[in-house]
Amino acid sequence: MDTTSGTLDEALERLHATGPEFRGFLANHGPMAVEALVRNGQAHTVHRWVDHYTNKLEDVPSARTRITDANWREALGDPSRVTDWTTYMAWQVAERPWREVLTEWWPRLLPGLAGAATHPAIRVGHAVRILLEDGEEAPRIAEFAHALGYWAARHTPLPVTVRPVGTATPADALAALPPIADQRTGVLNGLAQLPGTEGWLEAAESLNTPQHPDAARCQLAALVRATTRRYADYAHGNAVMLVHAATAPNAVLRTLPALPRELWAPSLGAAWAASAAITSLYAPPDTLPPLRAGLLTPEEVFERAAAHGDEHVIKLTDTACDVASWTSEGDDQALSAAVRSMELIAPDN
Template sequence: MDTTSGTLDEALHRLHGSGPEFKGYLSNHGPMAVEALVRHGQAHTVHRWLDAYGARLEDVPGARTPIGDADWQEALGDPLRVTDWTRYFSRWIARRPWREVLAQWWPRLLPGIAGAATHPVIRVGHAVRSLVTEGEDAPRLSELAHALGYWAARHTLLPVTVAPSGGAAPADALAALPRIAEQNVTPLRGYAQLSGTPGWPEAAGSLRVPENPEAVRENLSALVRAATLNYGAYGHGDGVMLVHAATAPNAVLRTLPVLPQELWGPSLAAAWAATAAITSLYAADAPLPPPDASSVTAEEVFELAAANGDAHVIKFADTALDVAASAEDGDDRALAAALNAVRLMGSGD
């Protein structure tokens, strides 16, 4: 990613004047989308994209009461305290290395990965990637504080315990998930149906979580791949919401290298819980063939995503290109999944 022009930092500076949500519950995808655009050679489109997208954003919510090290648990999961949380993490990141702050807070935030339809952890993943690959500077460190603050404010536990302890590979576990009865719902209403969905607890518990850290990383990578390809066939259930089944675990995968290895297993388990829930909520019952990707390159696919302009399309294409980069020669299914997102979504939230 070329940031010599300062495009990413300029965009983040602009975005940090807006809150993490708008219209009461819609997530601000700006920081995630612009990071993906710059990374994939579309820096020249960023400010024009942001001019259009930023028109719908709202101001940063007002602060309420400062959060301290002794009382942070009281504010966990309170969306009205999001600015308090951002300021709390900004103070910590200003006086300690960001990797230490992340390692301390990751296990505290991980159980709430499903909050705000997993957007907070996805935002953290993009922030971490830019810090790791491009280095530290004020806008990128500030973005991590904003992302962690959003996660803390929207921290939400699933109403059903997911403790994967089986022997299934990610693709097999994903394929075994039943669908909830009423799929045209908000995430919270959908999550509430999981425990009563026949066969869901058993299917959600079937995934194998290895003890070896490198095997954990391989399984998490396989989960991202399976969820990406699953979108190619089942994305027509809900083209917008199902993208998070792939982008959320990919955010976790991008963060693993900066975390202590003892956190890798729990990270896989939490990522799987989120992917399993979203898949059961929003994947179609029956598959349809995705678009043909045999004649397009990865670069061309991302150009199409950027031209589409929808933030979900851009972020999903970003994940699909990760999967495509590690695929065997001739396997264009991840690119086909990205083209499916382009087909299913127009420019929107």
């Protein structure tokens, strides 16, 4: 990724003047999308995209009460304290290295990965990728603090504890998940149905989750590949929300290199539980007709996503390009998922 032009840092600074949500609950995808655009060779589109996107955003919410090392537990999961959390995390990264902050807060936040439909954790994954691969300039450290604070404010544990101990592959475990009874509802009400969904916990716990860090990382990559490919066939259940079944575990995968290895296996388990929940909340009963990206390269597919403009399309295509890069042969099924998102999600331009 070319970070020498200053485009990424300028865009992040612009977006930090806006709140993490708008219209009451919709996540601000700006920092995630601009990182993906710059990384995938579309830096020249960033400021025009931000000009358009910021029209829908809102101001930073007012602060309420200072969060400290002594009282943070009482504020965990309180979205009304999001600015308090951002301020606290900014202080944390000003006092010590960001990796040290991440290592302390990752296990605290991991049980609430599903909060805000996994958007905060995804934002953390984009922020960590920037810091690991492109440098630690001030706007990037600030973005990490914003992302971590947003996750703390929206921390939401699942209403059922998932302890996967089976032998199934990610693709097989996803296929075995039953849908919730009432899919015409919001995320929180949908999650509340999981404990009463017959067979859901059994299917969710069928995944093979190795405890050795390297094996856990490989299984997490397999989960990202399976959820991305699955999108091409099942995205019509909810083309926007099912994006996160793939992008959330990929955000976790991107974060692993910055974490102690003993946290890799728990990270796989949490990522799987969140993806399994989203899959059951929105999975349709039937598959779509097959779709193939054909001879398109990852670069061409991402260029189409940038022209399309929707933030979810951009993020899913970014993940699909990751999957395609993992083998020398690419991954036509993953790229097809990106193309499918462009068909099902209305362009934002």
